[in-house]
Amino acid sequence: MKTSFTINGEVKSIDVDGKTPLLWAIRDDLDLKGTKFGCGKAACGACTIHVDGKQVRSCSFPVKYAEGKNITTIEGLSKGGQLHAVQQAWAEMVVPQCGYCQPGFIMATAALLNQIPKPTDQDIDDNILNVCRCGTYYRMRKAIHRAAEIYASK
Amino acid sequence: MTARNKNDKKPKSKSRRKFLVRGGLGTLGVFALGTYILRNPLRRKVLGIAETLIAPYSGSGTKPNLWFEITIDNKILLHSPKVEMGQGTFTGLAQIVADEMNVDIEMIEVTTAATSTGIVDSIGTGGSLSIASMYTPLRELAATMGEMLSIEAAKQFGIAKNKLQINNGTYFYGGKELTYAQIASQVTEWEIPDTPTLKSSKNFKYIGKPVKRIDQIAKIKGDPIYGMDTTMPDMAYATIIRPEHVGAKLRSADTSDAEKMAGVVKIIKREDWIGVVAESYVEAIMARKKVKVEWDIPKIWTEQGIREMLKVGNGDKMITQKKGSALEDDDDKVVTIEFSSPLGAHAQIEPNGAVAYVNEGKATVKLSTQVIGITQKQVAEALNIDLDNVNIIGTYLGGGFGRRLNTSHAVETAIISREVGRPIKYFFTRQEEFQNDTFRPPTHHIMKGKLNDEGILEALEHHYASGDVAINSVLLPAPLHGVLGTDIGAMRGANIMYKGLPSHRSVQWHTTLPFATSWWRSLGLLANTFAIESFVDEMAIKSGSNPIDFRLAILGDKDSGPRIKTVLKEAARIAKYTDKSDGNRGMGIAVSTDTGSPCAHVVEVAIINNRISVEKVTCVLDCGLAVNPDQVRAQCEGSIIMGLSASLHEKMTLKNGKLSPTIYGAYDMALIKDAPKEINVHLVQGVDEPLPVGEPPMGPIGAAIGNAVRRITGKRLTDLPMRLS
Amino acid sequence: MKKTIVSVISLLILVLGFAFAESRKDWSGDNHNAAHSNIEQSQDPFDKMMLVLTHQRCVNCHPAGSKPIKGDDSHTTRALGIPRGADGHGLKSIDCSTCHSEENNDFSGVPGAPEWALAPESMIWEGKTRVEIATQMMDPKRNGGRSPEEIMKHLTEHELVLWAWDPGVDSEGIPREKPPVPKDEYIAAVKEWIDNGAIIPNE
Incomplete structure (x- = not known):
């Protein structure tokens, strides 16, 4: 089954079973490895991407529903070589340890800031439900607030 | 092409090594400059690591192996024998190399050595030992590399070495310049100097500084590196x-x-x-x-069945520490409390x-x-x-x-x-990951103690049962299990650090479970410290003294005693520790020492809707010289949060004979909402060399939380994960 | 897949015997299942309808708390689970559609159907008796102002409701339990009950 969508600004067409999780189309067919496989059960958030600007866990999103949609992955978050505000904040606060879950968190945070430009601690607690095993949450919270500042100053 | 070592007539133990040069070889125009070591200069470290069992770097000496490459664009590529798993080792190693080679850190790149291209650690990366074990050898290697390049630069310029001027990987003389890459490309036979004098710590440009992680931009951008x-x-x-x-x-x-x-x-x-x-x-x-x-x-294993196997009194008994006399069971002044910890999963996100x-x-x-x-x-x-x-x-x-x-x-x-x-x-699928983990084994502990007439602890005993940690591990050759008898992994943190006590002992009961249990960050440390430090806190309450003075009185001045006292006092001072609680909020303190790095935490806990919420953690760690204080802090924060998660949330169990759960969420782990909003890490430097960092801060976290809950509610929680009801 | 599961389960029963039966009992902690035993043979349309409406496939989306309850044991997870939010679809940034799509996902075990959402707080069923549920369901003040016809439509035509008979597999690939009454019989029972005046018995 052929499915077409825009991903990171480019129109792509892939021919896979429509039930294929979008994650695998992105990773293996389009060779964008920044979107990570963590659990395959929409429980950890490592595969978080944006579909039409909203956060979606791509391991549980069938390719066929991507038809005509606008998809952004971590590779498309930075524009023209400039890191996205969330990525800048992440670098300032030196958030990553092993780093594997970070693209998912960064995408979830970018989606959060799209909806709530200045999130409170409670907004963060409610909306950021990804899992990080290294325990970088303490710095992440600081980075999310910092990203909101960078966002606001742009 | 192997260079002869001109100084090799009488090998010196410290610098006896041969260097291999592969000028113009390597791949893609890379000039490779390598060394291989005949004799592991790290042997001297081995004695110091008996506690952890994961030996420091121990590369094989049989093959020409590569440490550094100087690439055609004049970068220095370090082939690291240690892997980067988040602990920041690559950044620390880059700092060490940059300092000893006098180049900007941007010139240094680090890659994982493959078995075909470099020296890999034949035992592994673990035990929080990467930086601690590599610190001196890598400084020596980098300094030697720098010296070799200087000798060759002088030759190529045709001048004496002391006339060279050098700036960030480029030599200058008489208006001409030569980069490291240009020099290396011309050399076919290197002269091997003795190990030069290492840089004085006051001249460090990178070591001891909070340099940003060299791998973080790749990680933030989602580069395909895993x-x-x-x-x-x-x-x-x-x-x-x-x-x-x-x-x-x-x-x-x-x-x-x-x-x-x-x-x-x-x-x-x-x-x-x-x-x-x-x-x-x-x-x-x-x-x-x-x-x-x-x-x-053949059998449907049950939670209860496993618990029965893992009880003090069952399995192989080994006294791992003994001083003074044992407490008598019929002594009515003896206080006894039992503790337990559950089966824990690694749950690392990359399958x-x-x-x-x-x-x-x-x-x-x-x-x-x-x-x-x-x-x-x-x-x-x-x-x-x-x-x-x-x-x-x-x-x-x-x-x-x-x-x-x-x-x-x-x-x-x-x-x-x-x-x-x-x-x-x-x-692996995630279900496969959860059901085929090499779990942290469940544990059972019986703590016994006795106060003397002055209310000072005079005897302390820790009896503990654990599944395999080190025993049956591929890291340990089987014969070693028999020789040692004890599971040294389960023993981490099990021995009493209060050496000032007239009597103390630690007794291990080891049982191999029907599924694999093995190394989990900090091994037995978290559960053992939870039992010991919860109990000591309870005894302090019984004696009517504050938990800091109570501990200081029994720590003693031998071994790490003074350093443990320092972190304990510092944590209490910085956090303004108090025993007082308003019934909703209170503080807990605990301390442990692991692989030579003592660590104390003071936690502030709030009880919100009958749930334990850790609001603030003050951590004082003495890990010696912190090569990268920011990444040491990151490791402390991570340890605290992972330890908090294990102490308050995580538990694997057996359901219908299967290990369960098999999915995040059901395997309850700390999320961002559970992480303390404030973590203050203070580093004290009790020794001049770097000591382990990644695991020691896990030790006291469970006990510190439990001790805070005790001060708030009056209730002593004895089982991990701790729950109020 | 089904065959595999059947063989695994039958083996499980063989080996586990009593233990398995015991664990099934754990699922019946709620009051709904207790009611089942008395009325599961009944041909009364109200009985039939309520066997379905008190089943976990329905109750899980009408939870008492702010978060969905899940699975055949109607469990919650502390860490995950998105609160119903203002409109039953979750929060501003993370909502139902972050994980659930319009159909079941057999790869992830995440269930899905069009308009995946939680019922609003006025329509909580969890922990209530079947009489309480029915009374509340027919009360326009608490059912979103729906007429009996609109209720019938929701109960018999809404894809999210009918999903109960196509509930997919869970995260371990095990099929979710369907309601104890076949879909056609249920639909007929709902229509008959509402057509006959939607009379709620006293007990």
């Missing part, structure tokens, strides 16, 4: 069916329907697993569902897996592993080929935490590749 991201041309995907029941054996499998599924390449049946290979991962998963398997399930290609008697395997050298041996043995024909290429790890100290799935991937004749990518 085992899960690796590929090989014409690769097929494998998934493996394993038993879900503990102890189950494969009886029969009907693969006929599965073989007809789209994209299926081959289905491979082995004694205890079935590999389903297809052109894509999704096709492999679809086909896997069509395999009809029957298992022999285990490998990409392997076996062809014409040679194997190449790319994977995330903490044990590159051991994996090489395992693959060579399983395929019955020479070690030299197996190349293990390590990647960045999406979390280690001890889980990747056993990566025998590299063997399975290689076997499938050999059978299929193509490169194979295999990785």
Whole structure:
């Protein structure tokens, strides 16, 4: 089954079973490895991407529903070589340890800031439900607030 | 092309090494400059690591191996024997090299040494020892490299070495300049100097400074750096069916329907697993569902059954520490409290897996592993080929935490590749990950203590039961188990650090469980410290003294005693520790020492809706010289949060004979909402060399939280994960 | 897949015997299942309808708390689970559609159907008796102002409701339990009950 969508600004067409999780189309067919496989059960958030600007866990999103949609992955978050505000904040606060879950968190945070430009601690607690095993949450919270500042100053 | 060492007549123990030069070789125009070591200069460290059992770096000395490459664009590429799993080791090593070679850190790149290209640690990366063990040897190597380049630069300019001017990897003389790369490209035979004098610490530009992680931009941008991201041309995907029941054996499998599924390449049946290979991962998963398997399930293991096995009094007894006399059971002044901790999963986010290609008697395997050298041996043995024909290429790890100290799935991937004749990518499903973990074993503890007439503790005993940690691990040769008798991993943190006590003892009861338990970040430290420090706190309350003075009175002045006292006092002072609680909010304090690094935490806990919420943690760690204080802090924060998660939330159990749960969420782990909003880390430097960092801060966290809950509610929580009701 | 599961389960029963039966009992902690035993043979349309409406497939989306309850044991997870939010679809940034799509996902085990959402707080069923549920369901003040016809439509035509008979597999690939009455019989029972005046018995 052929499915077409825009991903990171480019129109792509892939021919896979429509039930294929979008994650695998992105990773293996389009060779964008920044979107990570963590659990395959929409429980950890490592595969978080944006579909039409909203956060979606791509391991549980069938390719066929991507038809005509606008998809952004971590590779498309930075524009023209400039890191996205969330990525800048992440670098300032030196958030990553092993780093594997970070693209998912960064995408979830970018989606959060799209909806709530200045999130409170409670907004963060409610909306950021990804899992990080290294325990970088303490710095992440600081980075999310910092990203909101960078966002606001742009 | 091997250089002769002109100073080799009378080898000096410290600098006896040969250097190999591969000028103009290497790949893609890279000039490689390598060294290999005849004698491991790190042996002297070995004595210091008996506690951790994970030896420091111990490269093999039989092959020419590569430490540094000077690339054509004048960068210095360090082939690290240690892997980067988040602990920041690559950054610390880059700082060390930059300082001793007097170059900007931007000139340094670090990569994981593969078995074919560099020195891999033949034991592994773990025990929080990477920086601690590499610090001096790497400084010596880098300084020697710098000196070699200077000698050659002087030769090429035709001047005396002391006339050279150098700036960031480029030599200048008389208006001319030569880069490291240009120099290296001209050299065919290197002169090997004695190890130069190392830089004085007051001249460090990078060591001891909060340099930003050198790998963070790649991680923030989602670069394909992990085992899960690796590929090989014409690769097929494998998934493996394993038993879900503990102890189950494969009886029969009907693969006929599965073989007809789209994209299926081959289905491979082995004694205890079935590999389903297809052109894509999704096709492999679809086909896997069509395999009809029957298992022999000899026994349905229950939670209670495991608990019965793991009780003080059952299993192999070993007294691991003894001073003074044992407490008598009929002494009515003896206080006894039991504690326990559950089975814990690693739950690292990157699943285990490998990409392997076996062809014409040679194997190449790319994977995330903490044990590159051991994996090489395992693959060579399983395929019955020479070690030299197996190349293990390590990647960045999406979390280690001890889980990747056993990566025998590299063997399975290689076997499938050999059978299929193509490169194979295999990785665990999350369910497979949870049910085939090498878990942190459950533990049971009986603490006994007695106060003297002045209310000072005079005797303390820790009796503890644990499953395997070190015993049966691939890291330890089997004979060592017998010699040692004790499970040294389970023993981490089990011995009493209060050496000032007239009597103390620690007794281990070891049992091997019917499923694998092994290394989990900090090993026995978290549970053992939880038991000991909760109990000591309770005794302080019984004696009517504050928990700091109570501890200071029994720590003693031997061994690490003074350093433990320092972190304890500092933590209490900085956090303004108080015993007082308003019934909703209060503080807890606990201390431990692990691999020579004492650490104390003061936590502030609030009880919100009958839940324990950790609001603030003040951490004081003495890890000696902090090569990168910011990353030491990051390790403390991570340890605190992972330890908090294990102390308040996590628990694996047995359900209908299967290990459960098999999904995040159901396996309850701390999320951002559970992390303390304030973590203040203070470093004290009790010694001049770097000491382990990544695990010691896990020790006191559970006990500190429990002690705070005790002050708030009056209730002593004795079982992890701690719950109020 | 089904065959595999059947063989695994039958083996499980063989081996586990009593233990398995015991664990099934754990699922019947709620009051709904207790009611089942008395009325499961009944041909009364109200009985039939309520066997379905008190089944976990329905109750899980009408939870008492702010978060969905899940699975055949109607469990919650502390860490995950998105609160119903203002409109039953979750929060501003993370909502139902972050994980659930319009159909079941057999790869992830995440269930899905069009308009995946939680019922609003006025329509909580969890922990209530079947009489309480029915009374509340027919009360326009608490059912979103729906007429009996609109209720009938929701109960018999809404894809999210009918999903109960196509509930997919869970995260371990095990099929979710369907309601104890076949879909056609249920639909007929709902229509008959509402057509006959939607009379709620006293007990």
